[in-house]
Amino acid sequence: MILLNGKKTAADIKEEITLEVRELKDNGHKTPHLAAIIVGNNGASITYVNAKVKACERVGFESTLIRLTEKVTEDDLLNEIAILNIDNDIDGFIVQLPLPKHIDEQKVLMAVNPDKDVDGFHPTNVGKMALNLPTFISATPFGILELLDRYNVETSGKHVVVLGRSHIVGSPMSILLSQKRKVGNATVTMCHSRTKNLKELTLQADIIIAAIGIPEFLKADMVKNNVTVIDVGITRLPDSSKKSGFRLVGDVAFEEVSKKSEFITPVPGGVGPMTIAMLLKNTLLASKRNF
Amino acid sequence: MILLNGKKTAADIKEEITLEVRELKDNGHKTPHLAAIIVGNNGASITYVNAKVKACERVGFESTLIRLTEKVTEDDLLNEIAILNIDNDIDGFIVQLPLPKHIDEQKVLMAVNPDKDVDGFHPTNVGKMALNLPTFISATPFGILELLDRYNVETSGKHVVVLGRSHIVGSPMSILLSQKRKVGNATVTMCHSRTKNLKELTLQADIIIAAIGIPEFLKADMVKNNVTVIDVGITRLPDSSKKSGFRLVGDVAFEEVSKKSEFITPVPGGVGPMTIAMLLKNTLLASKRNF
Numbered sequence: 001m002i003l004l005n006g007k008k009t010a011a012d013i014k015e016e017i018t019l020e021v022r023e024l025k026d027n028g029h030k031t032p033h034l035a036a037i038i039v040g041n042n043g044a045s046i047t048y049v050n051a052k053v054k055a056c057e058r059v060g061f062e063s064t065l066i067r068l069t070e071k072v073t074e075d076d077l078l079n080e081i082a083i084l085n086i087d088n089d090i091d092g093f094i095v096q097l098p099l100p101k102h103i104d105e106q107k108v109l110m111a112v113n114p115d116k117d118v119d120g121f122h123p124t125n126v127g128k129m130a131l132n133l134p135t136f137i138s139a140t141p142f143g144i145l146e147l148l149d150r151y152n153v154e155t156s157g158k159h160v161v162v163l164g165r166s167h168i169v170g171s172p173m174s175i176l177l178s179q180k181r182k183v184g185n186a187t188v189t190m191c192h193s194r195t196k197n198l199k200e201l202t203l204q205a206d207i208i209i210a211a212i213g214i215p216e217f218l219k220a221d222m223v224k225n226n227v228t229v230i231d232v233g234i235t236r237l238p239d240s241s242k243k244s245g246f247r248l249v250g251d252v253a254f255e256e257v258s259k260k261s262e263f264i265t266p267v268p269g270g271v272g273p274m275t276i277a278m279l280l281k282n283t284l285l286a287s288k289r290n291f
Numbered sequence: 292m293i294l295l296n297g298k299k300t301a302a303d304i305k306e307e308i309t310l311e312v313r314e315l316k317d318n319g320h321k322t323p324h325l326a327a328i329i330v331g332n333n334g335a336s337i338t339y340v341n342a343k344v345k346a347c348e349r350v351g352f353e354s355t356l357i358r359l360t361e362k363v364t365e366d367d368l369l370n371e372i373a374i375l376n377i378d379n380d381i382d383g384f385i386v387q388l389p390l391p392k393h394i395d396e397q398k399v400l401m402a403v404n405p406d407k408d409v410d411g412f413h414p415t416n417v418g419k420m421a422l423n424l425p426t427f428i429s430a431t432p433f434g435i436l437e438l439l440d441r442y443n444v445e446t447s448g449k450h451v452v453v454l455g456r457s458h459i460v461g462s463p464m465s466i467l468l469s470q471k472r473k474v475g476n477a478t479v480t481m482c483h484s485r486t487k488n489l490k491e492l493t494l495q496a497d498i499i500i501a502a503i504g505i506p507e508f509l510k511a512d513m514v515k516n517n518v519t520v521i522d523v524g525i526t527r528l529p530d531s532s533k534k535s536g537f538r539l540v541g542d543v544a545f546e547e548v549s550k551k552s553e554f555i556t557p558v559p560g561g562v563g564p565m566t567i568a569m570l571l572k573n574t575l576l577a578s579k580r581n582f
Contacts, residue, residue, distance in 0.1 A: 106424070127418030130466070131458055133397065157485045165469055167422055175421070175466065178456055178481040187492070189480040190469040194448045201478070 002263050004147050004230070006270040010277035013146070014059050017280050021060035024287075032287035033062040034118065034279075035084055035093035039077065040070035040100055049096045055276045061283060064090070074103045078111050085113040091287035092118030092136075094279070115289070118282035121168075129172060132179045136282045141172040143274025144209065144230055145183045153207070153228055153263055156185035161205035163251070164212035165192040169232050173209050198222075210251035220256035228263040232271050292552050295438050295521070298560040301568040304437070305350050308571050312351035315578075323578035324353040325409065325570075326375055326384035330368065331361035331391055340387045346567045352574060355381070365394045369402050376404040382578035383409030383427075385570070406580070409573035412459075420463060423470045427573045432463040434565025435500065435521055436474045444498070444519055444554055447476035452496035454542070455503040456483040460523050464500050489513075501542035511547035519554040523562050 025031060034056050038049045049065065056063035066080060077099075084093045093116055099105050114124040120138035128135035137145070148155060160177050164170035174190040177183070189201055192212075202208060202222045210218050211232035218229070233251030250267030258264050265271055316322060325347050329340045340356065347354035357371060368390075375384045384407055390396050405415040411429035419426035428436070439446060451468050455461035465481040468474070480492055483503075493499055493513045501509050502523035509520070524542030541558030549555050556562055 123418030123422055123424065124415045125418065126421050127414030127416065130417050130421050130462065131414055133414065157487045159487075165471075171421065171466070171469075174469070174479075174481070175462070178462075178465070178483065180456075185483075185485040187480065187482050187486040189478065190465070191478050192469065192476075194476040195478040196448045196450075 001258050001261050002151065004151055004153075004263050004265040004270060006143070006147060006265060006273045009147055009150055010143075010273040012150075013274075013277040013281065014055065017059045017277075017284055020284065025060070030089070030287070030290075031060065031062050032283050033064070033089055033091050034283045035064040035066060035087075035090045036096060037066045037068065037077070037080055037084075037093065038096040039068045039072055039103070042098070045096050045098070052094070052276055052279060055280060056283075059280055061280070062089075070100055072100075072103075074107070077103060077108060081108065081111045085111075085116065090116065091290055092116045092283045094119045116286060118279060118286055120282065126167075126172070130175050132181065136285070137176070137278075138168060138172060139275040139278040139282070140169050140232065140271065141176055142278040142281070143271055144173060144232070145176060146278065147230070147265070147271070147274060149183045151263060153183075155183050155207065158186045158206040159204055160186040160188045160207040160209065161202050162188060162190050162209045162211070163192075163198075163202075163218070164210070164232075165190060166211060169211040170209070173211070177207075177209075212251055214251055215249040216251070216253040218252040218257060220253065220260055223257055223260055225260050226262040227257075227260060229257055229261050229265065230271060231265050231267050234267055234272060292549050293442065293554050295442055295444075295554050295556040295561060297434070297438060297556060297562055297564045300438055300441055301434075301564040303441075304565075304568040304572065305346065308350045308568075308575055311575065316351070321380070321578070321581075322351065322353050323574050324355070324380055324382050325574045326355040326357060326378075326381045327387060328357045328359065328368070328371055328375075328384065329387040330359045330363055330394070333389070336387050336389070343385070343567055343570060346571060347574075350571055352571065353380075361391055363391075363394075365398070368394060368399060372399065372402045376402075376407065381407065382581055383407045383574045385410045407577060409570060409577055411573065417458075417463070421466050423472065427576070428467070428569075429459060429463065430566040430569040430573070431460050431523065431562065432467055433569040433572070434562060435464060435523070436467060437569065438521070438556070438562070438565060440474045442554060444474075446474050446498065449477045449497040450495055451477040451479045451498040451500065452492050453479060453481050453500045453502070454483075454489075454493075454509070455501070455523075456481060457502060460502040461500070464502070468500075503542055505542055506540040507542070507544040509543040509548060511544065511551055514548055514551055516551050517553040518548075518551060520548055520552050520556065521562060522556050522558050525558055525563060 053063045114122045120136035125135045162174045177186045178188040207228040209230045215235040231250035231252040236246040239247040344354045400412045405413045411427035416426045453465045465479045468477045469479040498519040500521045506526040522541035522543040527537045530538040
């Protein structure tokens with residue numbers, strides 16, 4: 001069993017980006033600049049957006065954090081976006097989700113200039129992804145592709161079973177992995193809450209992408225030997241034996257499934273750490289497009 | 292075995308559109324108007340675009356056909372598109388493919404105003420489709436959804452196997468049928484040239500969408516009893532017994548597969564006739580959006 005170590009891989013990628021940024025600067029190019037808009041005081045969102053800002057600083061990017069109050073109007077938020085859209089110093093920016101209920105999330109995502117949409121959430125970028133055109137692939141799917149690539153996990157001709165059809169993970173993964181691309185050319189089965197005989201399908205899988213948000217859903221009796229498992233789930237379960245009072249659990253019963261696996265991502269330390277690294281990579285890409 | 296009669300269904304849809312157009316006009320609304328650009332003298336393209344224009348006339352739409360010579364420059368074509376983009380009388384328009392080699396097809400498709408892109412080929416519309424947002428779904432996938440819907444073919448929880456990952460049929464079908472929508476909620480397996488053990492997969496399918504362009508590829512021994520088969524293929528095979536000297540053949544060995552099928556589309560007269568009907572439907576939708 002080989003661990004797909006997202007923590008280490010993400011660190012490698014950040015190191016590569018750091019070197020590239022240094023080179024860019026040495027060659028007189030502008031410093032890549034990521035902006036993030038955050039609305040309100042959601043603790044998890046603040047933690048996450050701060051981690052993104054900090055990651056920017058570490059690799060040598062400039063970063064701008066725009067904090068808006070919970071009560072900001074949709075118009076004012078759209079106005080902030082319009083400013084970032086035309087600010088030539090900003091290469092890419094993100095609007096941290098979720099947004100307060102009085103704001104139409106889809107309308108906001110549609111307002112972002114697709115060329116600066118380093119989250120890859122704008123329909124134009126989702127469409128380019130689906131058409132296998134160059135674009136910003138959103139961080140989680142991009143991170144999974146990168147992990148599979150760096151560990152030389154063969155996907156061509158393999159049967160991939162994707163669990164969960166979310167727009168941010170399951171659906172794009174099923175699209176990407178079936179495409180004619182380096183990490184791709186797989187036969188992909190997209191499963192979700194309406195799927196019957198799920199176990200019959202997972203038992204056929206060479207690779208399983210679990211992204212349903214049900215802790216330890218995938219058990220050892222649902223997979224065949226030498227399966228490769230990508231665990232996208234992350235849930236806090238109460239655990240009195242831990243100082244923090246909780247432990248982080250994925251969608252996969254790691255202990256038992258790992259024994260049958262060829263490759264498997266741990267939780268935490270698997271897919272999670274890859275997302276920020278890929279956001280940085282998209283920002284670098286945006287900045288390089290600009291010259 | 293029930294034939295999914297695309298010819299009849301398309302006629303029904305055109306009749307419904309005719310009535311709706313009459314009502315629109317009676318209520319003082321403008322007549323829906325479709326424009327088509329065709330470049331060069333490709334016989335099949337001309338036949339096809341003429342059929343679209345004629346269909347417009349039959350349902351009471353206005354139509355405009357713009358014929359450009361094979362030698363038109365990319366800039367001149369883009370200029371024609373720019374004019375249609377801002378012409379308020381044109382609700383939707385299409386650029387008939389393929390284009391001559393000196394013209395960048397992707398660049399041309401990207402130039403079409405997404406709100407007038409009734410072919411649904413612009414990345415923004417492909418992305419909206421993938422995100423299950425309201426948009427123009429391109430004619431062939433839209434027609435297949437409509438056929439399944441009108442014959443009450445249950446898709447929810449069914450295992451759909453899609454053969455062929457083209458951007459115009461296989462890929463969008465696999466996305467659409469796995470979504471939470473009326474004709475959807477299926478477990479979808481996307482197969483293509485790199486798929487191994489294809490027969491193992493087709494034998495599990497409740498519904499097969501065949502879109503690979505290999506005549507009579509799908510045989511009876513590859514399907515289970517009571518399968519539903521959608522045949523998107525259409526190939527001309529020489530046939531001296533026919534006056535025309537050829538016969539049209541789908542991707543499915545109809546004679547033998549139909550015996551095991553619950554529902555099946557014939558070729559010709561199945562998916563084919565639906566496409567023009569759905570183009571009209573998209574144009575009507577575009578015109579209704581405009582008021």
